[in-house]
Amino acid sequence: MNYLFDPAHWTGADGIPTLLGEHLLYSMIALGIAAILAIPLGIYIGVTGKGVFMIAGLANALRALPSVGLLILLVLLISPAFPSKMGYILPSLIVLVLLAVPPILTNTYAGVRAVDAAAVDAARGMGFRTMKILTDVQLPCSLPLMLSGVRSALLQIISTATIAAYISLGGLGRLLIDGKAQNDFSQMVAGAVLVALLALFFDQLLAFITRRVVSPGLTRRTLKTVTSPSDAPLIPAAA
Amino acid sequence: MIKFENVTKAYPDGTVAVDGLNLEAPTGKLTILVGPSGCGKTTSLRMINRLIEPTSGTIYLDDQPTSGMDAALLRRRIGYVIQHAGLFPHRTIVDNIATMPLLLGENPKKAKMRALELMERVGLPASFERRYPWQLSGGQQQRVGVARALAADPAFMLMDEPFSAVDPVVRAQLQDEFLRLQQEIGKTIIMVTHDIDEALKLGDQVAVMRVGGHLAQMATPSELLTAPADDFVADFVGRDRGYRSLGFTDSSGAVDIREEAFVELGASAGEARTKASGAWVLVVDSNRKPLGWAQPERIAVEVRREDLNLSGTSASSAGTMRQLLDAALSSPSRRGVVVNSSGELLGTVTATDVIKAIEAEPHLETAR
């Protein structure tokens, strides 16, 4: 733990703030890309029913792939083509996005399917056009599960980004990998604690956002907000 | 008026849900489509607002064919109530009800006021305004569904088994209140139900459909009971038709009401014995409203509430023959109590009196 208390470690290119910034940067980029890919796809499959095979097969298949193996494989394949930093940033981002897409996709799909069919029928019967049904009824009602998927995905990303330090990606994982290489247990512990705190922070942040954004009519909350078990993500992240 | 002209719905795999349906639902009346599962009643209903498109034939809304219209705009002119209400779970009750006016471009404040008005109309307390659907019971949700359908004041309403998803006690309540509401608003309504008793109770006109999407008979409830078109209709309408058809007959003036002596609560045993006719005497309250029958020989000192036999029902003088007959049959003295519109005693009738009147005039028409 002493590592954290040494002020030298808080400055410079190898300093904790820099590492934290890198970790956040890569995480957010990966999350953004994964969301842009997976949310519209999940909505499309949920609404039209086409391509459902992707949902079941995808989730289990991708969960079985070892993230370490994938990272290393991609780095070896890609880095010869990209001599600069991209040589390890690109494969890392690819793997991060790859692992983040399944939870977002499956949860978005589940969220859309879980929308009360009677409400959709009533909306159509009232004269809502298809687009309006989507924006006014289906999306708001699928929000809880969708956000749950994003929450799982972010956790997965933060966790895998930590591991990606092994293939030279920056971020807080550096403390763990370098600490191991230097046999500096204190550094490793510092890294572990920081990463754990980062993950917990974002998990709670998303829980908070979910509580604020999702209609109380869906979460069955009375006006006194209580942290309920329903905050926990439906399909948890691995690694 | 809603008119079906030779409307057919056939599916690619060969099933014919509705076969050449011809039907007219008159303006301002409640027409009910009833029949067993698979008779095409729901399909027919959903073809009116084009949630299902007819394969052939035309449906007219006040003489305009629906096929040419923009489906979404068509639906905004028609109120739509479905079995499980289909409320938006993510919106409050008042927002749910205000959906239609807002969709039509109404000012939000006005829309909200209208929603609150309608809440009162359908019997929901104003405190429910900011509640969410999950907090309401099935019956309450259904009321919201009806209010929501009425919010834009459509000329037409479609109702698909609106009262089926609630328990019988709540269902009877909702039916009664809906009858009252329809008398106030007089919209052109088509309702689907599988419950023949509900159809007979609520409908101005009832269309009995048979499996395969054919219309078996379209008639008033009374006609269905007294003159079913064929075996299927007779069977579907069910037994006890004679007795049930009495529920659709107006008894005003048809039966002579006899004078009946009465005592009030607290009267002495002696007075009770004097006023009694046979073994029983009628007991009323200070406003001449009947309370029940008592047996003078069982009375100790004076007539008390515990001495009353409460089994007799009382019939309104403007009510149906069925009510009169039941009043006579359920009364321990075999004299049925008849009251006026304020509930005050007018006199009694015997079963024989009622039967004589029925036999004299076999087809007394509906008082509706």
Place this chain on the structure above:
Amino acid sequence: MNFEWLGRQFDNIVVLLGWHVFLSVTPLILGLLIALPLGWWARRQRSVYPFLVGVAGLLYTVPSLALFVLLPLVLGSKILDPVNIIAALTIYTVALLVRVVADALDSVPEDTVQAAKAMGYRAYQSFLKVELPVSVPVISAGLRVAAVSNVSLVSVAALLGIPQLGSLFTQGFQLRFFTPIIAGIILCVILAMVLDGLVILLNRWLTPWTPKVVAS
């Protein structure tokens, strides 16, 4: 893909596979054994449920590598000790399964539970003979997720030097050699699929009353 190398390394790979199996499966069993009573307790005592599920959620949030490093502090073990991995994965498995078990027991139809009570079963008998069997399908689904995740998580331990299939990845990375990496990935995936299949079979064996439907 250098099959000759694979041939020479065969014995070594088998040892790594053995370790991987040991490190993946042990936490599954331990985790399940711990999660069952916890889940039962969470459901029995409603007040405990939010707390247990909350703590479980928090634990599950901690990234794997971090947990592998922090546990030696807590357990007082050496960093290279496989015990850390087993402990960490057991924690993850328990965290995942507690909620699954509680919710599965919750979803047993109330009528069934009442019938058992009316027949005279005590609480623990009802649990073992009625509620648990009925909950098996849902718990199996959760167990499958845990099994597959564990296989992937174990490979992360290679970064700390603990021997298992993940060692093939680090070896491949250091030598810039594809063969062990691909071999490792394939073996991991196969192992995950085998464990997944075993849980499916176990589920079917334990629930002979469910109709034979095409497996999803």
